[in-house]
Amino acid sequence: MMHNPLSDVIALLRPSQVFSKAISGAGRWGVRYSSFGHPSFCVVLEGSCLLAVDGEAMLTLEAGDFVLLSSTPGFTMSGFEPVTPIQTDPLASAGDMDEVRHGDPNAEPDVRLLGGYFAFDSPDAALLVSLLPTLVHVRGEERLATLVRLVSDECKAQRPGRDSILTRLIDVLLIEALRATPGEKTPPGLLRGLADPRLALALRNMHRDPAHPWTVAELAKHATLSRSAFFERFSHAVGIPPMEYLLAWRMAVAKRLLRQPDAGLTKIAERVGYGSASAFSTAFTRYAGEPPSQYSRQYLKAITS
Template sequence: MTDPLAEIVTLLQPQAAFSKVVSGAGRWRVRRTQAGEPFYCVVLEGASRMAANQRAPLVLEPGDFVLVPEVFTFEMSSLEPPADTESHTAPVELIGGGFRLGDADAPAEVQLLVGHCMFGSPDAALLLSLLPELVHVRGDPRLATLVKLVRDESRAQRPAREVVLARLLEVLLIEALRSAQTSTSPGLVRGLADARLALALREMHERPEKAWTVAQLAETAALSRSAFFERFSRAVGIAPMEYLLSWRMALAKNLLRRRVGGIAQVAERVGYSSASAFSVAFARHVGVSPSRFLQDG
């Protein structure tokens, strides 16, 4: 059966962009404002505090892994941050590699592997909207092993380094997202964690060409129509038909970009009985007609 999470992460085309080992001692605080870059952090030793996108601060412990698919505001600090709320600590590059925050002469109290990646898909904004805003995983040794492999590969100058990094990062993202079974943030992962909703989500992904109705999807999930609609909207963050439309448009754009058949064939594969009906829906959702999208692509 189709795995919706793997499909979306594959379509995202994750690519390694940057990673570094950061240690801290004493009181320190760093702040960043970023244009929606995906951020990850693994705590190798010690503990620290982190807040992203105006969310409540998290206390990170050894072995924790955090993934924020889109970072706009970000703050990380020692467990006891500096008294001055406006203070900012500049990282100091260490001899032998890595960066230090806080007291450069004191023994390290915390060590982190932090980094950000980029998504090669032009549809990243759409696909990211289907994922949780923040993933926090604790006590997962598989993730720690994957992050170590990413770090080692990023430092080495081996043949096909970028290809290996991209594949490792893809696996890392899937592992992090599927480990987030208790995520409180609405999104695809939270929907898949609900056994009944997962049945409907997998059907939508496996058969996007079917003329689904809310009633049919509710029957698949063994729920009443109203209960399914409310439960799906609360867990995934958007209504069932809105999710299905977003997924169909993501698939359509991918098929058109790869020149997999003409507009009529793509329309049929994503659930439209005619090229004209598909063109109207595509133009409304994407902003340009399928033919113009093909020309621009």
């Protein structure tokens, strides 16, 4: 079975919570959200509106669209009439049942949205999210459209377990949106690397077997490229050199293993490509800023306190 690095990243991100809020706009309206520290999303349930993300071209969002902001810079959402946007706290009231109305409170809404953000358990969420594009906008994907219809139906109903169902649907929406994004058109990152068939072979090998003593030369051979061509192509597409990516992936896997109560340094060292516990401890301390044993103790203490 072919190994999928994107599935690895999503599994490691593990959204622990999804905070969502129903939003509608009517007439003349606009809201400005400041940047904040969680990846955020928006599902357009009905109608259309404008989205202006800092540093990106303005988008017209339509029913069925899904937007993911991996690092959530500042952004403005509005109707189509000129307006001075109202500053809004992006974390306020997320998860409340009541819909937030912008603009004319008595008019039929021009757009209905479900917006929110993800919270992650993974301590490497920031590193892994940095491998994704700042803005993911997906339209016209039938599987995604089906999920959006389910989200819309769940938002309208007041059935038991609504929040739990919405959390799982949005989790699946995240995965589908990343799968549907054309990586060759994205900024440097994992999606762009996976869109290159030759680089995808190297990425799959690193994820499939992080314990293997990979070298640039061996990875280049798997990609059927010269060493120099592979190094340049990988660095340009993914945004970091291949050995730096491999180290980041090994340490992300190591952190996941260290969060398990029965973690043993020798076994973890073997799983991520180090010949001894001491060699792994040195590399981990240099990378994470603390010894692996201390990292493990602090994590286990935090979840039991």
